[in-house]
Amino acid sequence: MVYIDYMKTIDQEILVAVDPSPSHEREERLSTRRRLRGNAASQRWWKSLNLPENWHVSESPIQTVIQRKVAPPITVIDEAHYGTNHVMKVAASLAEVQGGSSGTAFVVFFCGHGLRNMVADRVKLLSPFPQPERVEIAYTLKEAGESIREVIAKWQVLQMRMAPAKPSPLDSIQEVVQGTQDLREDDGNLSAKKVATLFGLTLRELALLLQRTPQAVNKTPAADSLQDALAYFERIARLRGILKDDASFRKWLRIANPTLEGDAPLKLVQARQWQELADLVEDILTGSPT
C-alpha cells in the first residue's frame, strides 16, 4: 500500500520511561531481572522484535515523559524501574499526555507480576485514560514484545484511517466556502502548497503533519489522497472571513489563546488536533460563547 511506503520513511518513536538514578535497592533488583532498557540483554531483546526500520527506541526519565505536551506513538512504562504504586500515581499524568495527542498515542505497561491477578488494580491503572483500549498491560517480556508489535500495527492503521472533518452547518453557506476558494486549484481540490503558505508553514512541515513525504506533496500538492486532511485546514482558514488579511490569520495562529489554555492555535495544528481547532473557528464565526 502506498501509504505504508510513506510511513516507512518517517521516523517514529517508542519512548521507554526509565529511572536515571534508581535507589541502591532497586538497582540491585534491576540488575537481577530482565528489563526493557539498560543492559546488553535488553538490546538483544529489542533487536529480536524485528520492528519496522523507521521505528526507534529512546529513553527518558518518567518526569520528562509526563511533562511532554504530545506523546510519541508508543510510550512504554517498565514497572521494574518504579514499582507498582508509583506507576499508579503517574497513570493520570500519562493519560493527560496521551489525551493531548489526539488520542492516537498508545501506552504499554510492563508490569512484571505486580498486577497479574488483580482486576481492581488494572481498573485503577486504566481508568484515567480517555481511551483505555489504547493501553496494553504486559506481564512477561514475550507479552511486552507482542504488545509493542501489535500497537505499532494498530497505530499505522489508525493513521491511515484518519477521519475526514465532520460536516459543518457553515458548509452550505456560499460566502463561507468561497472565502477559501483561493486555497483550491482549478479542479476544486485543496492545494497543500497554498495551505502551507497561508498557515506560514514550509511545505516540508505541512507534509510531515500530513504524514506524507515532502517529495510526494511537492509533486502532487492537490492530490485526492490529501483532501480529507487538507479539509481541516480549509475549515480553520475560514476564520479569515472576519479578519483583516492573511497576515492577521497567521498572527492569530501564533498568539497564545486563553480559550486554548494559553496555547497558540498553531500548537493544536502541530499536535494534529485539527478537528478541535476547526470547531473553535466555527464557534468564533457563529459567536458561540466559550
Place this chain on the structure above:
Amino acid sequence: MPDRFVKELLSVPTISIRKWLFRAVPFFQLVPESRQPPLLAPPDWLFTSGRRNRFNTRDLHCLYLSEEETTALSEQRRPLVGQDDPTEHPVIFRVEVNLHRVLDLTETIVCMALGLDLGDLEAPWVKARTPTATQILGQVVAMRSDISAIRFPSVAAKESGTVGVNVVIYREQVASPDKVTIYGRDGKPAQSWPAQPRKGRK
C-alpha cells in the same frame, strides 16, 4: 450517564427568567438581511451543533446566549486575541426567553449545594479529554431533571474586567409554557422553541 449531581438537583433551588438575551455573530454573512442576494431559505437561527461546550457534552443540543450585549461582545472577542482591527463588526441578535426552571450558578448557595467552586465554573474545557464538572452537570440537567437552562458567570467578561452572565438553554428541555423566541428586524417572531407544545410533560 453519571450519577453525580442527580441527588443534589432534586433539592437545589431554581429561578424563573423572562428577559432578552444576546449573541454576537461576527460573520455577517450569517445574517440573512445582510446577504446580497438574500437567502432563499432563512438559516436556522436556533441551530445547535451538538458540539461540546462549557455546559454540554457532545450530541447534547443547546444554545448559549449572554444576558448583556457587552458580555456577548466579550465572548465573541475572547478567542480573537491579537486582532485589534478585525474587518467585520459583529451583528448582535436578540432572543426573548421565558423559562421557569433555571439553575442559577451565579448564586454561591447553589454552587455550594452542587459542590462546585469558581475553579469548576471557569475550568478550561476545549482541550479536556474527559468531561469537566460543568459538562457533567449539563448532561445531568438535560437528561435527568426538568431544568431547562443554566445561568453562569462569563469567563470572557471577567477577563475583560467586567461582570457578565451567560445562559445555556437545553433544546429538548424547553417545553410549554417555557418559550425561546428570536425576532427578525421586522419585529416579528422568526423562530421559537418549543416548536409544538409537548404533551404529557410536567
